[in-house]
Amino acid sequence: MNLSQKEWDLTQIIFLLMFITLLILACFWVIQPFILGFAWASMVVIATWPLMLRIQHWLWGRRSLAVIVMTLLLLLLFIIPVALLVSGLIDNSAPVVAWVTSGHLQLPELEWLKSIPLAGDKLYSGYHSLVAGGGGALMAKVQPYIGRTTGFFMAQAGHFGRFMMHLGVMLLFSILLYWRxxxxxxxxxxxxxxxxxxxxxxxxxxxxxxxxxxxxxxxxxxxxxxxxxxxxxxxxxxxxxxxxxxxxxxxxxxxxxxxxxxxxxxxxxxxxxxxxxxxxxxxxxxxxxxxxxxxxxxxxxxxxxxxxxxxxxxxxxxxxxxxxxxxxxxxxxxxxxxxxxxxxxxxSPAPEDDPDEVVEELSDEQEQLDADH
Structure with a gap:
């Protein structure tokens, strides 16, 4: 029997595509916890690769020494400052959120408006008329939403442990990418x-x-x-x-x-x-x-x-x-x-014909088509 012509089996192709799709999904499922860390590591390594090569040249061509120096630089200039920044954000945001949600958020008095020459008194009275006419009620309505918004951002910033885990994974992948x-x-x-x-x-x-x-x-x-x-x-x-x-x-x-x-x-x-x-x-x-x-x-x-x-x-x-x-x-x-x-x-080369000639030629063609019909 002649087997030179291979017949395509539709069922086989469908099952093959299903198998490849499931395999890809399974791979992504396995590496899902590391995707963000690897993505950040890739960005950092690509951005600093010329610097790493220069440091390697300074250190007698030793890749191991260059990787150690780049790891220390990442720790000192990126990971530790970012961690301290996020930690400080969480610590310093607590009093702000407590003040915003406490109900004491009021519009300022703006006493300094009186010191403005000529128009100071009018500006001051106009401002307080605006506040008395609805500014306080507006602030009372807005305040709960401000509290919810700050609470949301605090909750997002509060995942400090997960954030530090991503930074650790990023550092590990960065070392591997620098090395290979x-x-x-x-x-x-x-x-x-x-x-x-x-x-x-x-x-x-x-x-x-x-x-x-x-x-x-x-x-x-x-x-x-x-x-x-x-x-x-x-x-x-x-x-x-x-x-x-x-x-x-x-x-x-x-x-x-x-x-x-x-x-x-x-x-x-x-x-x-x-x-x-x-x-x-x-x-x-x-x-x-x-x-x-x-x-x-x-x-x-x-x-x-x-x-x-x-x-x-x-x-x-x-x-x-x-x-x-x-x-x-x-x-x-x-x-x-x-x-x-x-x-x-x-x-393909750029058009060099005169635009007016091109438009006129297209118009003539359109008129010829209309006449034929």
């Missing part, structure tokens, strides 16, 4: 090449560049602005400086900037009569608020030569869609798609 980074990277490139030839390989390399660009340009800039702004708040004597620093870093990550926190702090200092430190914080806020205009473009260009609007859109959209890990997923997806579409477009 070339082999892992080559394996991923091999899979991508088998899947989509040279374009698959290019997509993987571009994804690495996009991750490095986001890590350098967005996250580092947010950390620098948040930490510098927090130092200014602490020196100026603003209460709950740690809590405000965390809030400032989050605002910088979502591209709102640090001034959303610094400006109310400046107003509070002037309101309380501490004009000296208010002026100091005002000058410091001008420096911190404009720092991203210089630092972020420079760092993004170091990671990948991608349009700024693409990176920022990916950061904001990814954060909304996927949470904190979306800071990296969003820009990577947009960057890879942008480059692949760009390569596909440039495979």
């Amino acid at each position: 980074g070339e082999q892992v990277g080559q394996g991923i490139r091999h899979f991508a090449f088998r899947l989509a030839s040279r374009r698959g390989d290019a997509a993987v390399l571009l994804a690495a560049q996009a991750i490095r660009a986001v890590a350098l340009g967005v996250v580092v800039t947010a950390l620098v602005q948040g930490v510098l702004g927090g130092i200014g708040l602490a020196i100026s004597g603003i209460p709950y400086a740690t809590l405000l620093t965390v809030l400032m870093i989050l605002c910088c990550l979502v591209q709102l900037g640090p001034l959303l926190v610094l400006i109310p702090a400046i107003i509070w200092l002037y309101w309380s009569g501490d004009t000296t430190w208010g002026t100091v914080l005002l000058v410091w806020s001008c420096v911190v608020g404009t720092l991203d205009n210089v630092l972020r473009p420079m760092l993004i260009r170091m990671g990948a030569d991608l349009p700024m609007i693409l990176i920022l859109s990916g950061v904001i959209g990814g954060l909304i869609a996927f949470g904190m890990i979306g800071l990296f997923i969003g820009p990577v997806v947009l960057a890879v798609s942008y480059r692949l579409v760009s390569v596909w477009m440039h495979e």
